[in-house]
Each structure stands twice: as structure tokens, then as C-alpha cells.
Amino acid sequence: MDQAAQTMIDNLEKNTGKSLDEWVSIVKKENFQKHGEILKYLKTNHQFTHGFANLVAHKTLKSDAGSVSDTDELIAKQYKGKEHFLPLYQKLRSIIEGFGKDVEFAPKNAYVSVRRKKQFAMLIPATKTRFDIGINLKGQEPSGILELDTKSSGMVSHRMVINHEEQYSKELVDWLKKAYEAAG
Structure with a gap:
């Protein structure tokens, strides 16, 4: 388990008085099948932040890289x-890996989180x-292919949409590099 995930787990217990395993048990009793249902439940009924709710949801559904034995399965599913x-x-992953040795890829069920010290x-x-x-x-103003994100519940601030591989561009790579540098 990476240090960032362990810190989140430790802070969850400090902030709520319950361990991750206890929260997973509580959520399992509700019989939720979807990630969004768990997020809503924890935020509404237990005043969780998005980050802690997301952690508990992924661990409950075993939908994060730390909960599966083969992360390639998550990529194949996506x-x-x-x-x-x-x-x-694969092209983006290769480019991003070239930014530095501190890049980490953490596949989930629906996406891959790319982290340095933070996502x-x-x-x-x-x-x-x-x-x-x-x-x-x-704080970055949208420009070119970069637009403000309104879909990911605050997990990112901006997004770029690609409809086909030919839209891959130097501008896209430059924005990724800028985000990488800002996370250091």
C-alpha cells in the first residue's frame, strides 16, 4: 500500500473514531451496489468529505488498485x-512516466488516478x-482544449476531452506536465 493511501486510512480513524474495516462493515450492511450510492450515504448520513467517502466506497466494492491482485484486470474492465x-x-501513460520517477498510476474501476505527492x-x-x-x-483559467471540470465531484479542477486518438496533441501533454509540476 502506498504512503498516501495509508495516511488516508489512518486519518479516517482519527477523524471518525472508526477504522476502515468498521466503515466497510457499516456500508456493507446497507447492501449498496454502486459507488455513487455509498458516496451519497457517507456524505449525507455521516458528514464524510468526498475523499474519505471515496476511500471507503472503493474498499467496500474492492474497486481500487489496492484491493485487487492484478491491476491489469481493472484496466481491461475500463x-x-x-x-x-x-x-x-498507453501513449499517455508512457509520456507521463517520463515526467519523473515519482509518478504513480492507481487504476480504479472506471479510471486511472495519476499521482505524484497527490493526484x-x-x-x-x-x-x-x-x-x-x-x-x-x-486557479488556472480554461484555455484551448482545457475546460473547467463539472463532472468529477472535485477530484480534478479541469478536463480535456478526446474523441479520437488524432486529437492527442502537444497542448494536451503540456497541460499534463504543468499539473505534474504543480503536484510536486
């Missing part, structure tokens, strides 16, 4: 029916026709 976006993901990007095969790249650059 790209099922969207295989034409897999080369774009700076999300790679999301959103639909069969849309690939979203979310980045964290709070």
Missing part, C-alpha cells in the same frame, strides 16, 4: 467495449466516443 482508446491510454490527473475512458483527461490546476 476499456471493455472501448478498446480503440487503449493505445491512447494530478485522471485518465478516463468515459464512453465509447469520449476519453476524458482530468487534471488538477486550481
Whole structure:
């Protein structure tokens, strides 16, 4: 388990008085099947922040990289029916890995979180026709292909939408690099 995840788990218990395992048990008793249901329940009924609710939801559903034995399974699941976006993901991953040795990729069920000391990007095969790249650059004015994010509940501040691999550009890479540098 990476240090950031362990810190979140430790802080969850400090802030709520219950361990991650206790929260997972509480959520399992509710029989939720969807990530969003768990988020809503924890935020509404237990005043969780999005980050802690997201942690408990992923651990309950075993939908994060730390809960599966093979993260390639999560990637395969994300790209099922969207295989034409897999080369774009692989290209972006290769470029991002070149930013520095401190880059970490953490696949989830629906996206890949890209972190340095904190998350700076999300790679999301959103639909069969849309690939979203979310980045964290709070305070940055939207420009060019960069737009404000309104879909990810604050997990990123901006996003770029790609409809086909040919839209991959130097501008996209420059925004990713800027987000990487801001996360350091």
C-alpha cells in the first residue's frame, strides 16, 4: 500500500473514531451496489468529505488498485467495449512516466488516478466516443482544449476531452506536465 493511501486510512480513524474495516462493515450492511450510492450515504448520513467517502466506497466494492491482485484486470474492465482508446491510454501513460520517477498510476474501476505527492490527473475512458483527461490546476483559467471540470465531484479542477486518438496533441501533454509540476 502506498504512503498516501495509508495516511488516508489512518486519518479516517482519527477523524471518525472508526477504522476502515468498521466503515466497510457499516456500508456493507446497507447492501449498496454502486459507488455513487455509498458516496451519497457517507456524505449525507455521516458528514464524510468526498475523499474519505471515496476511500471507503472503493474498499467496500474492492474497486481500487489496492484491493485487487492484478491491476491489469481493472484496466481491461475500463476499456471493455472501448478498446480503440487503449493505445491512447498507453501513449499517455508512457509520456507521463517520463515526467519523473515519482509518478504513480492507481487504476480504479472506471479510471486511472495519476499521482505524484497527490493526484494530478485522471485518465478516463468515459464512453465509447469520449476519453476524458482530468487534471488538477486550481486557479488556472480554461484555455484551448482545457475546460473547467463539472463532472468529477472535485477530484480534478479541469478536463480535456478526446474523441479520437488524432486529437492527442502537444497542448494536451503540456497541460499534463504543468499539473505534474504543480503536484510536486
